Amino acid sequence: MAGKIRQMIDLIIHQRAKNNPMLERVIKTKLMLKGVNPKKFDMESPDDPAILLKLERMMQMFK
Amino acid sequence: MHIQTAFSNKDSAEASVRELAEGLSAFDPKLVLFFASTKYIPANICQLMQNAFPGAEVFGCSTAGEIVSGQMLTNAIVAMAFSAEAIKDLSLQVVQDLHDEQHLTNAFKVFETHFKTPMADIDPTEHVGIILIDGLSGAEEGFIESIGDLTNVTFIGGSAGDDLKFAATHVYANGKSYQNAAILAMLKPGVDFTFIKTQSFRDLGIPLEVTKADEFSREVMEFNGQPAAASYAAAIGTTVDKAPEHFIQNPIGLVIDGEPYVRSPQQIKDSSILFYCSVMEGMELSLLESTDMLDDTKQSIDQAKEELGGISGIVNFNCILRTLDLTQKGQTQDYGKLFSAVPTIGFSTYGEQFLGHINQTATMLVFK
Structure with missing residues (x-):
């Protein structure tokens, strides 16, 4: 399977930033500090379970 | 003036706190933030500070050197008092076990109740968080990462020091001293604010x-x-x-x-x-x-001043490695002077927090 990481990154940015460019930058920085560089993932990227776990946790905690 | 500072380096904790309180006596603070050398016994200094300002929320931590407007200090205590105009609302939480995430999520539930808003909806342009954390816990990365997951509000702060003894660091709140703990303060300032993150x-x-x-x-x-x-x-x-x-x-x-x-x-x-x-x-x-730390820091302060249209207070979390570098180069006085014109307190930290846990950086909360 591929592309799930890209989808989740986009979802997290959309969910948290709500089209605010300043918040988008902050969230991308937080992702990079977690070791997830948004620029490195596209719809062809394999679904790495360790990265998916980090992203799922990030989504779950922001409620 | 909605923000005032004071410092003391007297030998006894009692005399130092008395001097601080006298320096801030014309002021009725809503919040008092302080940073103190470990020459002051932790359990004593936090109790004395709370007693000196009974009507205020009081929190702080131990240090590896202190900063006050115009000076870098050692073996001292520095304090910043905020009026109710400077800080409209705040909630202070002590997270007593840095390795148990439930303690952190419980603190954020209290913030939600206090501000009557789900964390996801608390406006990061109107709120700011301060974090002071045990500097020898080794837990800062995971802790600040979890905070970043829980909220869009920016938390900025530093890891407590102990005058380079690397034996025990302390955070203080409500008259008590804590280890393996963090103080989280969620503030709603009444004035504009911004952040400086500068590394040379x-x-x-x-x-x-x-x-x-x-x-x-x-x-x-x-x-x-x-x-x-x-x-x-x-x-x-x-x-x-x-x-x-x-x-x-x-x-x-x-x-x-x-x-x-x-x-x-x-x-x-x-x-x-x-x-x-x-x-x-x-x-x-x-x-x-x-690169040149003095030039870079000055530029960052000037940019913040331009952005806000003036500065009424700076809280500076300055890495101990920067302080040691300044000391080696004989530049501590020059660094202190960068903050002469603005009410400033700060301390030399064992780590800095801004979105993540970082090193050799000064993170600063700047108020208009």
Whole structure:
């Protein structure tokens, strides 16, 4: 399977930033500090379970 | 004036707190933030500070050197008092176990109740968080990462110090002293605010990709598929034996949009390098080279002043490695003078927080 990481990154940015460019930058920085560089993932990227776990946790905690 | 500062370096805690209280006596503070040398017994200094300001929320931490408007100090206590106009609302929480995430999520539930708003909806342009955390816990990375997951509100702060004894650091709130703990303050300022994150390094464009690491022990075993120590030394152009001589001037950094998030090497262990904060496998880091700290800091303050249209207070979380570098160069007085014109307090930290846990950086909360 591929592309799930890209989808989740986009979802997290959309969910948290709500089209605010300043918040988008902050969230991308937080992702990079977690070791997830948004620029490195596209719809062809394999679904790495360790990265998916980090992203799922990030989504779950922001409620 | 909605923000005032005071300091004291008297020998006894009682005399120092009395002097601080007299310095702030014309003021009815809603919040008092303080940073104190470990020459003051932790359990005593926090109790005295709370008693001196009974109508205020009082919190702080131990230090490895203090900063007040115009001066860098040692063996002193510094305090900043905020009026109800400066801080309209706040909630203070002590997280007593840094390794149990439930304690952190409970603190954020209290914030939600206090501000009557779900965390996801608390406006980060109107609220700011301060974090003071045990500087010897080794837990800062995971803790600040979890905070970043829980909220869009920016938390800024520092890791408590202990005057370079590396024995025990303390955080203080409500008249009590804590270890393996963090103080979280969620503030709703009544004035505009911004942040400074300044580190005096430029990116040399020499990549060091982390190919093997143990993030929990802050150890990097390999850069670019080679033993970390040898790879770092080669990037510098020196030998492994001499590489530690370059650690202060040439740390490495995760460069995001041109902005380095510094990871400082601490020591070489066999063929690995131990860092002052964790480095994750897969991170593409870059070798950095030091620039002029006084110039860079001045520029950052000037930019913040221009952005806000004036500054009424600065809280400066300044890395101990920066302080040691300034001391070595005989520049501590010059650094202190950068803050002469503005009510400022700060301390030399064992780590800085801004979005993540970082090294060799000054993170500052700046109020208009």
